[in-house]
Amino acid sequence: MGKRAESFINSFNRLEKFLKEELKAPANMGFAEVVRRLSRQRNSPVAVYENDLLQMAQLRNAIVHEKIAEDFVIAEPNEWALKRMTEIQQAIMEPEKVLPRFRKHVTGFEKNIPVQDIFAKIAEKHYSQFPIYNRGQFLGLITVQGIGFWAAQECADGHLDVTKKTAQDILANPLKTPNYRFCHENTSIAEVEKWFRELQPLEAVLITKNGESDGTLLGIIRPRDLRFEH
Known part of the structure; x- marks a missing residue:
């Protein structure tokens, strides 16, 4: 498995573990179902990234389940996919709040x-x-x-x-x-x-x-x- 694929899988796995803990989901619940259920929750950051997450899950499956050999996978994530996966993981697990970034004096x-x-x-x-x-x-x-x-x-x-x-x-x-x-x-x-x-x-x-x-x-x-x- 290449370095990008390994980094992608590690980031995906950390996020999957976090989301399942957030939902208190049973171990056998699939990632897609976890994402869909969290997306329906009010003010959930997962809803913003639902489509991206479902696509990332397909890429994860291709990397993990369609390997031809131990060191060769059919789907190797490109730099964009790796960066996007990392961004989504950070945004959901450590979401930036409106403050302090948008704190300013507002005149009424x-x-x-x-x-x-x-x-x-x-x-x-x-x-x-x-x-x-x-x-x-x-x-x-x-x-x-x-x-x-x-x-x-x-x-x-x-x-x-x-x-x-x-x-x-x-x-x-x-x-x-x-x-x-x-x-x-x-x-x-x-x-x-x-x-x-x-x-x-x-x-x-x-x-x-x-x-x-x-x-x-x-x-x-x-x-x-x-x-x-x-």
Whole structure:
């Protein structure tokens, strides 16, 4: 067996043992069934890698069960497969959390902030997300994209007057689907990646200690932070 095949099998075996212990699976349960059951569990990092894991299992089977001789196997994993197997193993067994990587100061704004001030923040500080509150109670998230949609509706007659408009006016015309989601500080980055893939139009994930909307903001994740684009 070549070095890549040996490294691949060692990484696969460590992950298989870990997953079976997580599920408390009987010894005779197959790897594919373990993966499928864990993928159905809420917030399981396995769900993110389910398809890859099932493909890796096929490669493992080819290496282990289709050997022509002791030192010769039909399927020798390439560098990509070995690297991917190692990445998945580490991501599941030691998943990176949203903090500290995405910890940052996030400014919240009261609902009565004038739209003109929001425009000024965009121009001066390049803000693109505006969490809006009413005395500590979270009301919604205004984004540059959302402002664009609102402005288009407001100037249907060719004129846009924002002199008396506030953030509350923008929130009065919300998107049909919330454009934000909250997560707690121990949420895995893999789970957030899954949200950006599957939940549309998700424009930001807001981090609080317990994932509650009225908690202190500890950070924010945007699609571009994870190289996702709508």
